[in-house]
Amino acid sequence: MTVTVELNSRKVTRNIEPDMLLIDFVRAEGCYSVKRGCETSNCGLCTVFLDGLPVLSCSVLAARADNRKVTTLEGLLEEAKEFGAFLADEGAEQCGFCNPGFLMNAIALFREKPEPTEQEIREYLAGNLCRCSGYEGQLRAILKFLEWKKERGHK
Amino acid sequence: MNLRTVNKPVRKIDAMQLVTGQPVYTDDIAPRDCLIIKLLRSPYANAWIREIDTSRAKATPGVWDVYTWEDVRQDGRRFTCAGQTYPEPSPYDRLLLDRHMRYVGDVAAIVAGETERAVDLAIKKIRVAYEVSEPLLDFRQAKDNRILVHPEDNWETLAAVGADNLRNLCAHDESAEGDIEKTLKESDIVLDRVYHTKACQQTMMETFRTFCTIDTYGRLHVVSSTQIVFHCRRILANALHIPKSMIRVSKPRIGGGFGAKQTVIAELYPAFVTWKTKKPSKLILSREESMTASTPRHEMEMHVRIGASKDGEIQGIDLYTLSNTGAYGEHGPTTVGLSGHKSIPLYGKAKAYRFVSDVVYTNVMSAGAYRGYGATQGIFAVESAVNELAEMLGIDPILLREKNMVRQGQKMPAYYGLMNTSCALDRCLAKVKEMIKWDEKYPVRFVGNGKVRSVGISMAMQSSGIPGVDVGSATLKVNDEGFYTLLIGAADMGTGCDTILAQIAAEALECPMENITVFGADTDASPYDSGSYASSTTYVTGKAVEQCARELRERIVALGAKILDVPAEAAFFDGREVIFDDDGERKSISLHRIAAYSMDGNTIALEVTKTNSSPVSPPPFMVGAAEVEIDLQTGEIKVIEFDACVDCGTPVNTNLARVQAEGGILQGIGMALTENITYNGKGKLYENSLMQYKIPSRTDIGHIHVAFENSYEESGPFGAKSIGEVVINTPPAAIADAVFHATGKRFYELPITPEQIAMSQI
Numbered sequence: 001m002t003v004t005v006e007l008n009s010r011k012v013t014r015n016i017e018p019d020m021l022l023i024d025f026v027r028a029e030g031c032y033s034v035k036r037g038c039e040t041s042n043c044g045l046c047t048v049f050l051d052g053l054p055v056l057s058c059s060v061l062a063a064r065a066d067n068r069k070v071t072t073l074e075g076l077l078e079e080a081k082e083f084g085a086f087l088a089d090e091g092a093e094q095c096g097f098c099n100p101g102f103l104m105n106a107i108a109l110f111r112e113k114p115e116p117t118e119q120e121i122r123e124y125l126a127g128n129l130c131r132c133s134g135y136e137g138q139l140r141a142i143l144k145f146l147e148w149k150k151e152r153g154h155k
Numbered sequence: 156m157n158l159r160t161v162n163k164p165v166r167k168i169d170a171m172q173l174v175t176g177q178p179v180y181t182d183d184i185a186p187r188d189c190l191i192i193k194l195l196r197s198p199y200a201n202a203w204i205r206e207i208d209t210s211r212a213k214a215t216p217g218v219w220d221v222y223t224w225e226d227v228r229q230d231g232r233r234f235t236c237a238g239q240t241y242p243e244p245s246p247y248d249r250l251l252l253d254r255h256m257r258y259v260g261d262v263a264a265i266v267a268g269e270t271e272r273a274v275d276l277a278i279k280k281i282r283v284a285y286e287v288s289e290p291l292l293d294f295r296q297a298k299d300n301r302i303l304v305h306p307e308d309n310w311e312t313l314a315a316v317g318a319d320n321l322r323n324l325c326a327h328d329e330s331a332e333g334d335i336e337k338t339l340k341e342s343d344i345v346l347d348r349v350y351h352t353k354a355c356q357q358t359m360m361e362t363f364r365t366f367c368t369i370d371t372y373g374r375l376h377v378v379s380s381t382q383i384v385f386h387c388r389r390i391l392a393n394a395l396h397i398p399k400s401m402i403r404v405s406k407p408r409i410g411g412g413f414g415a416k417q418t419v420i421a422e423l424y425p426a427f428v429t430w431k432t433k434k435p436s437k438l439i440l441s442r443e444e445s446m447t448a449s450t451p452r453h454e455m456e457m458h459v460r461i462g463a464s465k466d467g468e469i470q471g472i473d474l475y476t477l478s479n480t481g482a483y484g485e486h487g488p489t490t491v492g493l494s495g496h497k498s499i500p501l502y503g504k505a506k507a508y509r510f511v512s513d514v515v516y517t518n519v520m521s522a523g524a525y526r527g528y529g530a531t532q533g534i535f536a537v538e539s540a541v542n543e544l545a546e547m548l549g550i551d552p553i554l555l556r557e558k559n560m561v562r563q564g565q566k567m568p569a570y571y572g573l574m575n576t577s578c579a580l581d582r583c584l585a586k587v588k589e590m591i592k593w594d595e596k597y598p599v600r601f602v603g604n605g606k607v608r609s610v611g612i613s614m615a616m617q618s619s620g621i622p623g624v625d626v627g628s629a630t631l632k633v634n635d636e637g638f639y640t641l642l643i644g645a646a647d648m649g650t651g652c653d654t655i656l657a658q659i660a661a662e663a664l665e666c667p668m669e670n671i672t673v674f675g676a677d678t679d680a681s682p683y684d685s686g687s688y689a690s691s692t693t694y695v696t697g698k699a700v701e702q703c704a705r706e707l708r709e710r711i712v713a714l715g716a717k718i719l720d721v722p723a724e725a726a727f728f729d730g731r732e733v734i735f736d737d738d739g740e741r742k743s744i745s746l747h748r749i750a751a752y753s754m755d756g757n758t759i760a761l762e763v764t765k766t767n768s769s770p771v772s773p774p775p776f777m778v779g780a781a782e783v784e785i786d787l788q789t790g791e792i793k794v795i796e797f798d799a800c801v802d803c804g805t806p807v808n809t810n811l812a813r814v815q816a817e818g819g820i821l822q823g824i825g826m827a828l829t830e831n832i833t834y835n836g837k838g839k840l841y842e843n844s845l846m847q848y849k850i851p852s853r854t855d856i857g858h859i860h861v862a863f864e865n866s867y868e869e870s871g872p873f874g875a876k877s878i879g880e881v882v883i884n885t886p887p888a889a890i891a892d893a894v895f896h897a898t899g900k901r902f903y904e905l906p907i908t909p910e911q912i913a914m915s916q917i
């Protein structure tokens with residue numbers, strides 16, 4: 001079947017198998033930030049935006065993205081760098097393998113709730129597993145980033 | 156000491172690449188035209204392949220080939236997949252494809268084809284007739300059982316580890332000091348308990364994966380997510396029966412290892428396929444395969460006897476460990492040693508100890524290396540026993556430890572008789588006591604709604620590399636304009652070793668971090684390194700980097716002096732210039748110009764390689780305390796606070812050390828509470844996905860606080876010891892004791908589940 005997807009603001013039309021998963025579609029298009037960590041929708045590594053909202057690309061058929069917008073971290077590089085720098089300053093990226101999915105969902109959180117509480121942060125990102133960091137460094141990075149944004153907003 | 160780069164929170168040099176999702180991992184850089192490999196796995200725990208018909212599978216369009224045991228000589232030399240220094244203590248008990256299936260998940264056939272779809276289809280078309288035998292599933296019954304996991308003639312052991320395949324024994328060992336029986340008999344009180352820990356999974360987020368190509372010279376190039384490029388080269392040569400010179404192994408970024416990738420898991424199959432077909436191929440293990448057919452922690456049963464005087468002086472510790480290595484012996488003989496040698500030495504006052512161990516084969520997935528490597532299990536047992544002893548004696552568990560813990564300057568008989576050269580364990584204990592507010596919270600408080608909060612504590616130690624065995628090397632060279640390249644064979648698996656080794660180089664060369672670029676790890680180009688495991692990289696390889704930098708400085712001075720035409724002994728290097736200053740006669744030349752000169756008619760190599768190995772392995776120490784909240788009705792339990800203090804000598808990178816500790820602690824909490832391993836009666840593992848095998852999410856934990864109390868280890872680089880593994884060791888015993896304080900029930904097996912807690916209250 002043929003699908004047309006607006007992938008990171010670029011229209012791509014491809015002939016695909018009907019059972020192709022969105023994760024395999026975007027990786028085949030060179031969006032390697034999207035990772036697979038499980039087969040059971042548990043890890044969150046594969047998070048992308050479908051029409052601006054976070055979805056698990058391992059659990060969405062590529063066909064479902066027909067005529068819709070798909071965004072991966074490759075399409076959000078500026079935001080990724082801005083927030084990612086805070087992660088880097090905490091050393092909270094260890095192996096880094098969970099980071100793209102985590103950043104996608106974190107960016108979704110910041111858009112949806114610019115001033116989340118600590119509990120809201122934990123709950124929103126509960127589906128993003130990380131085996132390396134113990135999550136504390138990620139939390140510190142988020143809190144410092146939000147603080148910085150707030151200060152910048154005031155100026 | 157005035158440090159400029161070491162002991163600072165330096166950003167990881169690959170940080171921005173990682174956080175922006177750049178394609179730096181194995182599957183991101185694999186050629187697009189790789190043959191896809193999948194494996195047909197045995198559904199039986201103990202069976203022989205009577206017949207295997209691959210004709211229909213081979214005829215599937217897009218399938219390149221299918222391989223079975225018929226393609227591998229069954230009487231050929233066996234090998235081990237354990238990444239260890241040759242001759243490996245792990246027995247040579249594997250074939251690349253074996254007719255004998257020894258666990259549910261053992262590989263029966265390899266299928267390679269052009270697309271995943273073709274390969275999936277082909278796998279379904281393979282017909283296997285198995286001769287099914289009764290499996291040996293209970294590791295307590297394994298020794299001298301009539302069912303033999305390895306009855307074959309070509310089973311082999313290279314080291315004297317007490318292995319005997321005809322007894323299902325992968326290893327046996329005994330060590331002792333003093334007369335333990337007499338000491339226990341003379342003790343006022345003897346605690347005698349049995350503990351059980353399960354085969355927990357490393358669960359790194361990137362599953363096992365490898366791709367292979369044939370290079371310009373017809374050699375096999377293996378690109379793999381591995382911690383051990385050099386061992387991997389040897390293991391593959393053994394497995395394929397080809398010369399080591401025909402293999403090159405390199406690793407890109409690794410999505411976590413925790414020891415899992417210290418064993419060759421995925422590499423065998425693409426190496427075999429590419430060598431046979433001369434086509435690029437890749438194998439990405441699914442999460443299910445990673446959980447059912449890899450090498451997790453060794454399941455252990457530990458029988459502890461501790462003798463003490465009435466006033467709380469620990470007299471002697473007797474430990475027997477039974478370890479389950481599963482179907483193959485990867486890391487079997489070595490992990491078990493740590494269960495005693497890295498738990499008993501925590502108690503320096505003991506007059507006698509004895510440590511006996513057996514490691515047995517069974518028909519479950521093989522065990523292997525996982526952060527903590529046996530110490531985690533042993534420390535759970537010994538520290539739990541000490542906590543119970545404190546209760547029996549009516550002494551605060553912290554006080555009991557203050558009385559008995561090992562201190563700097565003591566000899567540690569159970570730790571290979573080595574001296575405790577740097578130790579801030581006492582300060583760590585004092586610090587954690589204060590962090591958790593022990594005196595306020597110990598042992599338990601009711602907080603209403605049927606909930607209680609309680610605390611528990613544990614100490615821990617590990618090592619810094621394998622003494623007299625591990626080798627770390629570094630090459631440093633000067634490039635144009637005076638930037639340096641650091642070549643290493645150690646593998647950064649997310650730990651940040653590329654960064655911390657660069658920090659050590661920058662410190663010793665008095666230059667900014669930006670002046671050091673890092674290359675690693677590649678068997679063709681890196682200097683030899685055992686690999687990144689056994690908490691060795693900072694201590695062993697780090698020291699090699701320091702020595703290397705110091706020698707390179709001498710070279711720089713020699714060349715600078717030559718250009719300046721002054722005697723080298725009278726010149727020095729300040730990180731920027733070589734300077735000659737003799738009673739007011741001052742001459743200098745910049746590194747920038749020396750570098751240019753070195754590439755123009757020069758004969759002094761501005762490149763140094765240094766290799767280091769250490770006869771000692773100074774242990775890092777740690778104390779951890781858990782505060783848990785338990786709902787006594789439902790048994791629901793949550794660690795609301797975990798406070799820990801680490802002595803890793805000088806932390807080379809303060810940020811990375813902290814995050815290592817936080818991550819390790821949470822893994823330990825998972826082991827204590829949620830990460831379960833259960834098999835059905837036929838040897839099939841139930842927890843085969845992230846759905847069933849529950850690693851902690853960020854809502855499962857309150858806060859983890861980590862502090863550092865530094866000792867200074869003279870033999871380490873800038874005073875450093877290791878940190879990577881010790882950090883997983885404190886949660887199990889600390890949490891188990893907190894659960895006891897809340898419920899009045901002691902748990903001797905992990906994980907401690909809400910069901911068990913709730914049932915204990917009925």
Ligand code: FES
Pocket residue numbers: 035036037038039040041042043044045046047056057058059
């Ligand atoms: S790959 Fe794990 S949730 Fe999608």
Ligand code: FES
Pocket residue numbers: 092093094095096097098099129130131132133360410411649
């Ligand atoms: S950084 Fe490794 S899994 Fe999160």
